[in-house]
Amino acid sequence: MADPKPASAPRFAPATLVLIAAALIAAVAVIVSIAHANGADRTPTTNAMAADAGQADAPGDDVHNFVGQLRERVRRNPEDDDGWYQLGLAYRQIGQYEEAEQAFRRAMQLRPNNADYVAFLGETVLLRGGATPPPEAEQLFRRALQAQPGHPQARYYLATLRDFRGDHRGALDDLIALLRDAPDGAAWYSQVRDAATSIAERNHIDIADRLPPPRESPGSVATAAIPGPTQEQMQQATSIPPSQQDQMVRGMVDRLAERLRQNPRDADGWIRLMRSRMVLNDAPAARQAFTSGMTAFNGDAATQQRLRDAARQLGVPTN
Template sequence: MILWMVLTLLVALAVVGLVIPLARPRKAVDAAATPTGILADQLSELDAQAAAGTVTADEAARLRLEIERRMLAEAKGPDAPARPLSEKSLLRLAFGLAAVVAIGATGLYAVMGKPEIASANAAAAKAPDGTAAPPPDHPGGDIPAMIAQLQAQVARNPNDAEGWRMLGWSYFQTGQFSESAEAYDKAATNDPANPEHRSAQGESLVQAAGGQITPAASAAFRQALKLDPNDPRARYFLAVEKDQAGDQAGAMADWIALINAAPEGAPWVGEVRNFVEDLARERGVDLTGRLKPVSGGAAPRGPSADDIAAAQTMTPDDQQQMIRGMVEGLEGRLQEQPRDAEGWIRLMRARMVLGEPAAASRALKQGRAAFAGSPAEQARISEAAKGLKVPGA
């Protein structure tokens, strides 16, 4: 009831603010207060002074000429803005618009408003036993709610490395990269044997610095490599550091070595390979014989500039067939290697673009099922599905 009273008051204020400017009556213009009226008074006063002899005839004639010139100039000024409607018509228009605003605002809130959200979130923040509820693993879950729950969780148990890791991931997804780096640092402190915490911290620091490999990020990557010399994220970004320092050949060699050492079916290798091939093409670097052949289980490559140019010469049917082939290839790989959240998101996006919402909904369900033991990844897939307007999201 209180909420509706507040909303009624706000609508009333909006209505008043709309009606007053339109319904306000026009004020009569005082002719004596206009510039022309003032000059006319000066002219009368000049005639009185000439009659009294306080000014000479020549001086009076000169002043009269100047005043009359100014009166003509003022007379050519812009007219007052005209009202296209009469006072009664404006009044009807004002109250009509006010009615539309009031009815529209009330109807819109009745359809889209959710006055129960605050209480529902507060209830969901705790589990029945009074502890923080786990991150949502259902379509209604959202990252901001997860962040609040995880903050409460690590506040109660600051030694919870997994809680800090999930909080760092959540911050990263919402663009809070500095906070993400701090959370990953806490995770690494509580679980120092896990190299992924340090490499994730380094990536967050890179994002916070706008893509630059800062000394702190470099240190985090190097700590990750001490724990796991094959950590792909640390190796990739340390190659980026070389490239930013001007050692382009060294960076390219490191990226090639990273791709060639990738385990069979690694979900990230396709993206890194695409990046390296495009960069080599841009810089005129010959990669012949330097990259291992793409195996059947590798991630399908996205279209290159040559692919796009070739597609532009195809007929619409051929283009559609090519696109469907790429999408089906992605879906086939995900059936074999389902633990790829980014792949499921790409598949949902492709299905929606192709106008296949039922297939996108199926991909959403399969993606959630693939991460049944990882609420954070489920929430990521669900958030992406909601943004894509996938049915069931």
Template sequence: MGAVGIAAVSIGYNVLHMPDAALNAANEPALPSSPMAQQPGDPESVIRGLQDRVGANPNDAEGWQMLGWAYFENGRHADAVRAYRHATKLVPGNATFWSSLGEAAAMASEHDPMPREAAAAFDRAIAIDPKDPRARYFMAVRKDLAKDHEGAIRDWLALLTDTPPGAPWEADLRRTIEQVGKINGIDVAGRLAAVKPIAPHPSMGGGMSVAAAAIPGPSREQMQAASQLPKGQQDAMVEGMVSGLEAKLKANPGNVDGWIMLMRSRMTLGETVKAASAYAQAKAANPAQAGRIRDEARILGVPGV
């Protein structure tokens, strides 16, 4: 499952599990926790806070969803599955809950790349929302696993066509299509060229880069609910998220989209020196993409660019 495995990491992790809470602290604080348990930069404190939240209110579907995301981000995929199951039972009509469950189940499986629970969850998600990008991506993975490589490529191309301009997963999705095409002797160059990337729109709200802003995140209702938290809890939660992203980039410095996200996060938090440091590290680690990194940093207002 070589190409499929690469693809799953690209879409599942880089794209669909980067919540806007870590990217836009002013608008989307989405993982509340206990102020006693929360310590900036400590992902486990976020998990403990969410465990306390659902423990106090087991019918809090959004709390279970957020707990599932926190588990997933920390590599605890089996725990994420259990949390997402609670969310889907409480709100069975939410496509995001189902596609999140499906992805977690796929990642938790040690041998079967598409276990029965994952496949069923993606089916439910698509039935509720045929445009759910996570479910669409993994439905194509399922076709590829079934040796319907042409069908998988066709579905990925359709997803690419619907991808928001400049979205951070565009390059990964294109690379997945290229890899699966190459492995299976399918010429995709012309079809990929027909889906032309569109430059980020200059009028994006707040001057933010489309590449950093177009990532699916918590719902508006979730954001409104989380905004009721005391500011200290919000700030500690967000700093923990951003620190977690920074740690992942140290392990994978070639993730240019991740560096752009980190720069945006630091600028949103008013941490301009740290944003400038992220910019310097991103360029040093990715000299071939220095131009893109510079352009994104300029849009974000990173000092010294």
């Protein structure tokens, strides 16, 4: 977070927006996650080799293609509120906030009581507002809470705005309450906790005896820090027409599998593939990924044990 400014001239720093509402991100996150697994985490050498072979992946292309498909979807059916919402998420992902705002606003017009539509519009208005938060942003967050009491995204941003106005203790009260209400596995928990810690440190407020303890990130030790689609993200992709979902999601998982066939000495990749296959309810394919990974690391007991641990935690049948 930015350093505090004089009360007479407060400024709202974009860095304050640490909550990315991970629990609410929909299908576009699936595409970015799997595309990242297919290519964004390669070493420069591997990327160069793939480019020479004409096989380099371009994660950004997947998102831009998705934007094009969504634009066609809402062109064909301008009353498709979910299509407008998905389009807003996609524009937001590539940093086109003006277009994202227009899409979220249209979604909200079509379904005024959908808290997610309202909250994401509020966030986008806030992001576009510059140094001073537009009054409409707070109005939208309060409207989201009316539509869905307890909405975490709206609660977070209202606390952030309270901190901006100088009510640091009130903001901390709100953030701590949000942490205490967080369900198990809330993807935003650590980000909200970091925000509370930052506000407390910046304003010399002791919250050590009030701050809920850290939680392990969703997932497990074996799969933490490995990019890839989560169960929630894949489930939220159900709003995409089945044919498009198969083409984009399954196609990218299959490309990951092909890359592993060509370069099998990639433990993280095998774990990604196991996880993706299980999320797609394809246990036999997940088991095949486990078997292939174990074969690739024959003689490497430590890595094989890691694959076993990951398979167990992901529920992959290994017998």
